[in-house]
Amino acid sequence: MSGGGTGIGRAVAERFAAEGDEVFVLGRRAEPLERLAAAHPEGAVHPVAVDLTDTDQVIEAGKRLGDRTVDVLVNNAGGIVREEEPGLAGAFDTFRRTLERNLLSAMMLTEALWPAVRRPGGRVVNIGSIAGQRGGGDAYAAAKAGIMAFGYDLAARGGGDGITVNTVSPGYVQDTEFFNAEGRSARHDRLVAQTLVGRAGTPADIASAVHFLASDEASWITGQVLGVNGGALLGR
Ligand SMILES: NC(=O)c1ccc[n+]([C@@H]2O[C@H](COP(=O)([O-])OP(=O)(O)OC[C@H]3O[C@@H](n4cnc5c(N)ncnc54)[C@H](OP(=O)(O)O)[C@@H]3O)[C@@H](O)[C@H]2O)c1
Numbered sequence: 001m002s003g004g005g006t007g008i009g010r011a012v013a014e015r016f017a018a019e020g021d022e023v024f025v026l027g028r029r030a031e032p033l034e035r036l037a038a039a040h041p042e043g044a045v046h047p048v049a050v051d052l053t054d055t056d057q058v059i060e061a062g063k064r065l066g067d068r069t070v071d072v073l074v075n076n077a078g079g080i081v082r083e084e085e086p087g088l089a090g091a092f093d094t095f096r097r098t099l100e101r102n103l104l105s106a107m108m109l110t111e112a113l114w115p116a117v118r119r120p121g122g123r124v125v126n127i128g129s130i131a132g133q134r135g136g137g138d139a140y141a142a143a144k145a146g147i148m149a150f151g152y153d154l155a156a157r158g159g160g161d162g163i164t165v166n167t168v169s170p171g172y173v174q175d176t177e178f179f180n181a182e183g184r185s186a187r188h189d190r191l192v193a194q195t196l197v198g199r200a201g202t203p204a205d206i207a208s209a210v211h212f213l214a215s216d217e218a219s220w221i222t223g224q225v226l227g228v229n230g231g232a233l234l235g236r
Pocket residue numbers: 002003004005006007008009026027028029030050051052053076077078079080101105127128129130169170171172173174176177178179
């Protein structure tokens with residue numbers, strides 16, 4: 001479970017842990033991961049502090065986790081990267097870091113853990129974004145579109161081994177650190193108005209979709225993108 005210390009990732013981790021699963025939560029900051037582990041019985045949630053954009057750290061994390069069988073891999077780490085310097089150099093740097101955070105991180109972690117994914121029956125669930133389907137955020141949208149395409153090829157690669165791969169594509173989800181510490185977008189009302197059901201999503205809404213795709217009931221669903229967006233984007 002990457003990005004498991006906050007927001008959507010934490011809700012997914014809590015959902016699996018509540019069902020008695022052993023969960024490894026990955027993120028750069030040790031503190032939120034350790035806090036989550038401390039809120040669960042000993043050995044239920046394992047914190048792994050790792051920057052998933054750093055190749056050496058991903059290889060090390062893969063070694064630590066790879067001697068176990070991975071039933072479910074959730075590639076959730078990601079987010080918006082702020083531009084740090086003006087001009088072209090700053091724009092290029094933002095593009096690169098955005099792709100690293102949202103796409104390369106998932107590809108590298110998946111590659112590192114792929115031999116350990118359960119065969120048959122393993123599950124990979126990637127977290128995309130509505131931005132990857134309709135634009136929004138420039139390089140962020142490109143990275144999230146990329147994670148969907150990555151999922152298609154990975155589904156083809158894993159199909160013969162009985163591994164399914166799907167992408168959950170959330171719309172606007174509040175109560176995460178994605179926008180700010182308060183967990184609400186400055187465009188909250190406008191984003192809620194875009195939904196058909198008149199509310200923002202919650203991390204638990206996304207966790208439910210991930211949990212379903214990871215279940216035995218979803219064994220014939222692979223290579224798909226599931227929009228979980230309150231109807232903000234129809235039919236895809
Ligand atoms: N909230 C929304 O409206 C929304 C909508 C569509 C898609 N999403 C996607 O949902 C996913 C979860 O986001 P969220 O909304 O739950 O926001 P969040 O609370 O900011 O969660 C993002 C998580 O990713 C981790 N992370 C970021 N960069 C990382 C790196 N280099 N290495 C390891 N971990 C890293 C962060 O932990 P550290 O900072 O400690 O590393 C954090 O726990 C993201 O992929 C996001 O793009 C969110």
